[in-house]
Amino acid sequence: SYELTQPLSVSVALGQTAIITCGGNNIGSKSVHWYQQKPGQAPVLVIYRDTNRPSGIPERFSGSKSGNTATLTVNRAQAGDEAHYYCQVWDSSVALVVFGGGTKLTVL
Amino acid sequence: QVTLRESGPALVKPTQTLTLTCTFSGFSLTTYGMRVTWVRQPPGKALEWLARIDWNDDIFYNTSLRTRLTISKDTSKNQVVLTMTNMDPVDTATYYCARLYDRTGYLDYWGQGTLVTVSS
Numbered sequence: 001s002y003e004l005t006q007p008l009s010v011s012v013a014l015g016q017t018a019i020i021t022c023g024g025n026n027i028g029s030k031s032v033h034w035y036q037q038k039p040g041q042a043p044v045l046v047i048y049r050d051t052n053r054p055s056g057i058p059e060r061f062s063g064s065k066s067g068n069t070a071t072l073t074v075n076r077a078q079a080g081d082e083a084h085y086y087c088q089v090w091d092s093s094v095a096l097v098v099f100g101g102g103t104k105l106t107v108l
Numbered sequence: 109q110v111t112l113r114e115s116g117p118a119l120v121k122p123t124q125t126l127t128l129t130c131t132f133s134g135f136s137l138t139t140y141g142m143r144v145t146w147v148r149q150p151p152g153k154a155l156e157w158l159a160r161i162d163w164n165d166d167i168f169y170n171t172s173l174r175t176r177l178t179i180s181k182d183t184s185k186n187q188v189v190l191t192m193t194n195m196d197p198v199d200t201a202t203y204y205c206a207r208l209y210d211r212t213g214y215l216d217y218w219g220q221g222t223l224v225t226v227s228s
Binding site for chain 1: 145147154155156157160168170171204208210211212213214215216218219220221
């Protein structure tokens, strides 16, 4: 089955740039989506189709993809950005939604 | 305005069948391209996709759970129902329903989730 690999945790200093990666075989051929989940809350879509931001998501959040890795970048990290972040794809070959294991972002 | 809300029992006993209902508004499952999906999250763990149902009655299941899951829809009530048989304590989780949008499969609106505990 298809797997997405994320680091368990990422730390970033307040106001600096956080980079969260998501690795998967041939991920370049798939659309990658990202979700933010704060404690006790439902996930919120922050990036869809690799690079697109839903309305209401700050421009500080951006997505990119290169090779077998997708990346979520959080510029000028704020305390309110502390959360778990999950990447996700739709594996059309087997018709499955696949989530990464999640990354806890800590803002120091 | 799109909203989804999960409902169902907070506690089920081992071996029982869980039935969860997702009631949504702001879109119709008779509209081309609309899909509703279920996701769960055990306490402190990652998201796990369970099942999906589409406007055209296509249905997809998590491969490892497919023998225990059934998803259905009632378009007249704007509801999607998920049943999971033979519940076990490891199935204790928050269960979310979400709208799955676009052929690329992103979940743009989520319910608030419902915690289901499996215990005797």
